[in-house]
Amino acid sequence: MTSEPERRRGRRPGGADTRAALLAAARAIFTESGYDGATVRAIARRAGVDPAMVNHWFGGKEALFAEAVLDVPFNPRALIGEILKGDRDRLGERIIRTFLTSWDSQGGGVFTALIRSVASHDGVANALRQFFVHQVFGQITTTLADDGTAMLRANLVASQMIGLGMVRYVAHFEPIDKAEVETVVSAVGPTIQRYLTGPID
Amino acid sequence: MTSEPERRRGRRPGGADTRAALLAAARAIFTESGYDGATVRAIARRAGVDPAMVNHWFGGKEALFAEAVLDVPFNPRALIGEILKGDRDRLGERIIRTFLTSWDSQGGGVFTALIRSVASHDGVANALRQFFVHQVFGQITTTLADDGTAMLRANLVASQMIGLGMVRYVAHFEPIDKAEVETVVSAVGPTIQRYLTGPID
Known part of the structure; x- marks a missing residue:
């Protein structure tokens, strides 16, 4: 109050x-x-x-929800600038480290709320797509690829990041639920990197 | 009736x-x-x-739910045998093709029900973990790796498969929601393959 x-x-x-x-x-x-x-x-x-x-x-409420829950601690433009800075061969690692550190800091509770809402509210799914695909990963992939694959690449990055959140925070798969951030960065970084800059067909 | x-x-x-x-x-x-x-x-x-x-x-109801919704059209033992048959370098492709074809055939509606329930029922999360990690992917990774990484590898495979289901069926990300199965197989197959048999550290 x-x-x-x-x-x-x-x-x-x-x-x-x-x-x-x-x-x-x-x-x-x-x-x-x-x-x-x-x-x-x-x-x-x-x-x-x-x-x-x-x-x-x-x-609106849905977009506020998506952004509050995704908890990117700066605005998307700053985030993208930060991620694109530095070695392009390590973009994948930087993306995982940034998101996992942010999500870990909230204990994953809001990620669970997000997933539950996405499954029941079309508007939240739209907000999630808007955020992940258009504001964040799509901005990155558009910068990197000009061969018409940018949106598919952004979808692929989002699929791995959302799936990682699912098994780490929502479904509590062992041992990944308690794995060190750097263990996950090593394992999943090359996936994100290939989705961004590697061959996907 | x-x-x-x-x-x-x-x-x-x-x-x-x-x-x-x-x-x-x-x-x-x-x-x-x-x-x-x-x-x-x-x-x-x-x-x-x-x-x-x-x-x-x-x-029980939770395990029945997980299996009905995951809709593997044969029992896990038969599924694993089928997937392990053939070229080990194409395991990743076969896993994606098998699951996506099965999930596509139901239009993804039950995948959405699964995700909603996982976020709100611990028992469903347990059933999902039991199914994905222990009955299916864990059986495969245990066959392939004896260096203590089998469960982490199974978690990683599950994270990508669940995330793929999320963006394709639940959140309807474009263009992956309507992409051909073989487009997704080409893009995501190498990810699953590396999680199964490649370097992850």
Whole structure:
């Protein structure tokens, strides 16, 4: 509950602060209440901003959910820049390390919420596709491939990353559920690398 | 509905027929009613067998669910024999082709039911792990590797196969949702092959 004195301090300023506050609030409330139980109003209240900011910054509850739950700790443009920097032969390793470190830090609980919602809400599936394929991996593959394979490559990368999240956080397969990040990076890095830059036909 | 005359023909004989009838009935009823709505009694009635046969053949509702939904059209032992036959360098291709052809034939609806249930029922996650890791891929990797990596390899194969099902059937990523089976076999086969027989560290 937000107390009255806190509320009187007024709305947060706009821009990146509002966006970050909404993401943090959304993550907390989606984890507490699930996708259906969480309201845009409750998330905005927790973040101390106007509910209209959800539409302004994310386009709606579903997109906010996908991004909050995927928990990329910077915006997609910065993420892509970061991943594309450095040796192109080690892109696969960097992608796994970045995502796994981020997901591990939340204990995987929100990944489970994401998977459950994807299976029951078409809108969440759309948001997931939008995020994974168009905003993140598609941006990377479009930079790398100009032979018409970019979207298929982005799908393939997403399939391995989502499947990895499934067995590590949702279905708790042993031993991968407790494997060190670098063990997974070594095992799965070459897969992601081939999907990005190698032969796929 | 089963008509009276049909019922009077009596219970099905035991053995493989009973098992197959239960799988077909389970697939239909889980798809109609979801995991929670389906009862062992209703499945047994549809199959025309005694409800005790569910425990006898599958050990319970969760294991029946996992197997019905994974829809391997033969028993795991036969499946493994089939996959291990032939060129060991093309194991990866054969695994993808076998699973994708089977999943495609059901339109992916039951895969979605599986994913939704895995995210909300620990028992289903256990059944999925038991099936994928111990009964199928673990049997294959144990045959191939004796260096202590068999279970990790089985986890990795499962992660890619489950992720592939997620993007193809549940989240409908384009273009992989409508890609030809052989396109996916070419793209993902080498991944499965490396997880089975290649370097993973």
